[in-house]
Amino acid sequence: MKYLQEKARKLDADDELASFRDAFHIPKHHSGNTVYFTGNSLGLQPKKAKEILIEELDDWAEFGVEGHFEARRPWVNYHEQLMKPAAELVGAKPHEVVHMNGLTVNLHLLMVSFYRPSGKRYKIICEAKAFPSDQYALESQVKFHGYQTDDAIIEVEPREGEHIIREEDIMSAIEENADELALVFWGGVNYYTGQYFDLKSIAEAGHKAGAVVGYDLAHAAGNVPMKLHDWNVDFAAWCTYKYLNSGPGSVSGIFIHEKHANNFDLPRFAGWWGHDKDARFKMDKAFKPISGAEGWQLSNAPIFVMAPHLASLELFHQAGFDRMRKKSIALTAFLQEVIEAVAKEHVAHIEIITPSEPSRRGCQLSLLAHGRGKELFNFLQDHGVSADWREPNVIRIAPVPLYNSFTDALEFGKILSSAYSKEHTV
Numbered sequence: 001m002k003y004l005q006e007k008a009r010k011l012d013a014d015d016e017l018a019s020f021r022d023a024f025h026i027p028k029h030h031s032g033n034t035v036y037f038t039g040n041s042l043g044l045q046p047k048k049a050k051e052i053l054i055e056e057l058d059d060w061a062e063f064g065v066e067g068h069f070e071a072r073r074p075w076v077n078y079h080e081q082l083m084k085p086a087a088e089l090v091g092a093k094p095h096e097v098v099h100m101n102g103l104t105v106n107l108h109l110l111m112v113s114f115y116r117p118s119g120k121r122y123k124i125i126c127e128a129k130a131f132p133s134d135q136y137a138l139e140s141q142v143k144f145h146g147y148q149t150d151d152a153i154i155e156v157e158p159r160e161g162e163h164i165i166r167e168e169d170i171m172s173a174i175e176e177n178a179d180e181l182a183l184v185f186w187g188g189v190n191y192y193t194g195q196y197f198d199l200k201s202i203a204e205a206g207h208k209a210g211a212v213v214g215y216d217l218a219h220a221a222g223n224v225p226m227k228l229h230d231w232n233v234d235f236a237a238w239c240t241y242k243y244l245n246s247g248p249g250s251v252s253g254i255f256i257h258e259k260h261a262n263n264f265d266l267p268r269f270a271g272w273w274g275h276d277k278d279a280r281f282k283m284d285k286a287f288k289p290i291s292g293a294e295g296w297q298l299s300n301a302p303i304f305v306m307a308p309h310l311a312s313l314e315l316f317h318q319a320g321f322d323r324m325r326k327k328s329i330a331l332t333a334f335l336q337e338v339i340e341a342v343a344k345e346h347v348a349h350i351e352i353i354t355p356s357e358p359s360r361r362g363c364q365l366s367l368l369a370h371g372r373g374k375e376l377f378n379f380l381q382d383h384g385v386s387a388d389w390r391e392p393n394v395i396r397i398a399p400v401p402l403y404n405s406f407t408d409a410l411e412f413g414k415i416l417s418s419a420y421s422k423e424h425t426v
């Protein structure tokens with residue numbers, strides 16, 4: 001481990017984003033810092049979050065309802081501030097992005113517009129082992145339209161004995177079912193394996209098959225580079241509390257491609273915040289949607305969850321996505337190197353099921369500790385690692401470039417090593 005120690009020190013010293021760690025609250029473990037590798041589940045709190053939230057509370061106290069216009073960041077168009085910085089992260093134009101509701105709610109609202117089964121075109125193709133909420137959303141959508149789940153939902157699985165879904169299998173499944181597909185619905189990065197899919201090719205194949213293409217970017221937003229506009233994706237949604245550090249249950253982002261911006265014939269569930277801004281307070285009859293993603297909003301914006309998101313997006317903007325991704329690739333590769341060194345030292349069978357090519361993963365690594373599962377995970381937790389256990393047998397760890405260091409990766413290796421050393425073996 002000696003050379004890894006030296007390497008971690010050097011990589012941290014050369015890290016041009018190192019100072020961003022100070023912009024976050026790092027949870028404590030006894031007197032030291034936690035090795036926080038669960039930013040894929042709940043991102044850490046930016047120190048600015050509290051300040052900006054207090055400013056909104058102060059403006060509420062001072063102005064009451066007039067805060068809609070008088071607050072330092074007027075609430076009436078508060079959500080507009082989030083559009084541009086969030087669009088930068090997903091490769092969209094600002095008017096293709098808006099924030100509202102929670103992720104699963106948005107998936108349903110988007111399927112109202114974009115899952116339009118008719119005739120023999122009614123099937124949805126998706127990844128096997130999609131996040132449970134997405135599975136439930138898809139199931140309930142197909143049932144809502146009067147179809148059977150088993151018939152209407154096609155899942156593409158990894159091959160026997162493999163963990164990762166092969167891109168070629170996705171392409172051929174789309175082609176084989178081309179005549180019956182209404183929707184290709186995919187997760188950008190799989191929550192379980194950390195596999196980052198080729199979203200450009202999936203969108204192309206889906207469109208070639210005559211289907212609509214939508215993505216769940218919960219584990220992709222703020223983690224991997226995307227070009228939703230150029231890839232011609234129809235719609236997407238993500239939550240902002242994972243890699244985007246905006247706080248538990250915070251608001252969700254959606255993307256609607258500009259080609260649908262003025263398609264007012266698309267069915268949609270409407271609310272007053274999606275109505276033409278000039279006429280919103282006239283309280284007239286007849287819904288007239290705003291052009292672009294904003295036209296899918298229903299309720300007025302939840303300021304107290306948007307405020308921390310604004311603080312967080314500012315940090316992403318300052319860091320710059322390209323620099324962040326560059327560090328992310330290096331940090332994840334270093335963590336992999338550390339884990340492989342520990343496995344070798346202890347002749348332990350630790351399998352990393354996440355793809356090793358940087359283009360096929362974000363920062364998450366999913367580990368299978370053969371012969372040791374939950375008990376290894378508990379050891380890590382007890383020794384100050386915040387990791388995440390997913391049934392049946394995966395330990396997920398995500399070194400996040402904005403606040404994790406190369407020393408964190410090394411520290412993880414030391415704790416992992418002591419779990420395998422004789423005195424701790426059970």
Ligand SMILES: *Cc1c(COP(=O)(O)O)cnc(C)c1O
Pocket residue numbers: 102103104105131133134187191216218219239
């Ligand atoms: C985290 C996550 C969710 C969570 O949905 P909420 O509606 O925000 O509770 C949904 N889908 C995926 C793929 C996720 O990773």
